Amino acid sequence: MEFFTKTKAVKLRSHLDKYLVADDDREKVRQSRKGSSRKAKWMVELVEGKSQVVRLKSCHGRYLTASEIPFLLGMTGNRVVQADFEPGLDWKFEWEPIRDGFQVRLKSWCGKYLRGNGGTPPWRNSITQDEPHSSATQNWILWDVEATDLPAEDVDSFSGSVMSSSASDDILGSEPSSPMSVFSMNASPRQNSKLKVRQISSNKFRTGMDFFHNARAVRLRSHHDKYLLADEDEDAVTQDRNGSSKNARWVVEYVPDYDNIIRLKSCYGKYLTASNQPFLLGMTGRKVLQTLPRRLDSSVEWEPVREGSRVKLKTRYGNFLRANGGLPPWRNSVTHDIPHRTSTQDWILWDVDVVEIQVQSPGQRPAAPPVPHSDSLNFESTTPSAVSIKSANFSRQESTDSNVGSPPKMEGRTIYYHVAEDNGEVDDERVQGYSLIFKGNGVEELTRKFEEETGLEGVIVCTRSPLNGKLYPLRLQLPPNNVTMQVVLVLPSSxxxxxxxxxxFL
Structure with a gap:
């Protein structure tokens, strides 16, 4: 609750670095990167007699409401909307903040949590109340809380009948927008003025941006006491003990409009890139490369997350930069992944050595190149990581990407999948999608596997006809010999x- 008791208005930022905003239709809520918009501001109302819950009112004077309407038929998540206050139904508008480190979870009346969804449409940018059913979506219910002010012209729309004039005066006299942090809540005005200068990013102490503050170039040392190196082929990224090499030097770039995101550029002028290309077929880890895409999208952006005296570098889609050990071809390789075993938890931790300091005035940051930004994880067709599933030599190319050894033999088949939109279209189906390993041959068993993997209920597993390009549900046994497959998941409500x-067909 301390995140909400010291301020009259807040902005809520999801783990996708997008803000909770109230749509102009005065009913829907969604996520947006425009945190400066008045639609991203929510007035905090404390509930009389209930010290552990709050109400959040939008700029349209309506309340954030946990409804009982399913977001999609057959799915677990229910819609979160804006609604007018209804006496006697107070519980629908109340949210219980539960602290989780430097973030909060907002619990609704039915025990579910406010969730900022990612993935493909219709989930992308949507807001539901739900419980995370897989480890990949645990962070979707975590929110950063940023204190903010309300301009005078917005007070009327926020205030409504339940807000007193004194509260309006408080809002107008509140401090300017600043990140909400436990370090500044109980500080004196003089201490707060110092903290505002020091706060380089929201929740800096959680994100680990202090490791890179004023750094022009750094070296990253892995848990194996090896340095992250840009390979001489100007494509691959490896580990090596030679930290004095120029290849171990990475230039730090700050991303405009984001205080907790960086880019790292190699000595060859290429960016450290989280590709969507598997390191080995059938494995979860994906390649980390040096690339110079036409557009600097989210694949070249990393969020530093502090872990004690070290840092984890998180992709915008939840994976971490990982320095692999073990036998070839894993030895000295670098991937991005989520560690699933205790023995590999430390493989995503890095020591940061600053090798060159950026001399600058307080608050100034190195400028990044003025290039268009894209939120897509996919690459332009000219980058090394663009992989066409139509290539007949795909498997052979992947198996020879590693210079040492051959991929370990896996039981089961690799199945790549996309999630179709309402009309059956797939966003950039030419690019390889997500993957899972499946050991059986039955379609029903495969469907259950996809439901566990994606959290979607009642999905229809389909293939695209090579004759007319249309989607058809899988009904027979899967092909023998564990051949790699490409499928499309169709939502039951589409x-x-x-x-x-x-x-x-059904």
């Missing part, structure tokens, strides 16, 4: 699913 029913 238009294409209704078409399947009309055509008698």
């Amino acid at each position: 238009k294409v699913a209704r078409d399947f029913e009309e055509q008698g």
Whole structure:
């Protein structure tokens, strides 16, 4: 609750670095990167007689409400909307903040949590109340809380009947927008003035940006006491004990409009890139490369997360930069992944050695190149990580990407998948999608596996006909010999699913 008791208005930022905003239709809520918009500001109302809950009112004068309406039929998440206050139904508008480190979870009346969804449409940028069912979505219910002010012209729309004039005066006299931190809550005004100069990013102490403050160039040393090196082929990234090499030097760039995101540029002028290309077929880890894409998208952006005296570098999609050990071809390789075993938890921790300091005035940051920004994890077709699933030599190319040894033999087949939109279209289906390992041959068993993997219920596993390009549900046994497959998941509430029913496929 301390995140909300010291301020009259807040902005809520999801783990995708997007803000909770109130849509102009005065009903929907969604995520947006425009944190400066008035729609991202929520007035905090403390509930009389209930010290552990708050109400959040949008700029349209309506309350953040946990509804009982499913976001998609057959799915677990329910919609979160804006609604007018209804006496007697107070519980629908109340949220219990539960502290989780430097972030909070907002618990609704039915025990579920406010969740900022990622993934493909229709989930992308949506807001639901739900419980995370897989480790990959645990962070989706965590929110950064930033204190903010309300401009005079917005007070009327926020205030409504339940807000007193004295509260309006408090809002108008509140401190300017600043990150909410436990380090500044109980500080004196003089201490707060010092903290404002020091706060380089929201929740800096959690994100680890202090490791890179004023750094022009750094070296990253892994848990194996080896340095992150840009390979001489100007494509691969490896580990090596020679930290004095120029290849171990990475120039730090700060991303405009983001206080907790950096880019790292190698001595060859290319960016450290989290590709969507598997390191080895059938494995979870994906390649980390040096690339120079036409557009600097989220694949070249890293969020430093402090872990004691070391740092984890998180991709915008939740994976971490990982220095692998073990036998070839894993030895000295670098991937981005989520460690699933205790023995590999330290593989995502890095020591940061500053090798060159950026001399600058307080608050100034090195400028990044003025290039267009894209939120897509996919690459332009000219980058090394763009992989076409239509290539007949795909498997052979992947197996020879490592110079040492051959990929370990895996039981089961690798199945790549995309999630279709309502009309059955797939966003950039030419690019390799997500993958899982499946050991069986039955379609029902595969469907259950996808439901566990994605958290989507009732999905329809489909293939695309090579003759007419249309989607058709899988109904027979899977092909033998554990061959690699490409499938498309269709949501049961989508238009294409209704078409399947009309055509008698379901």
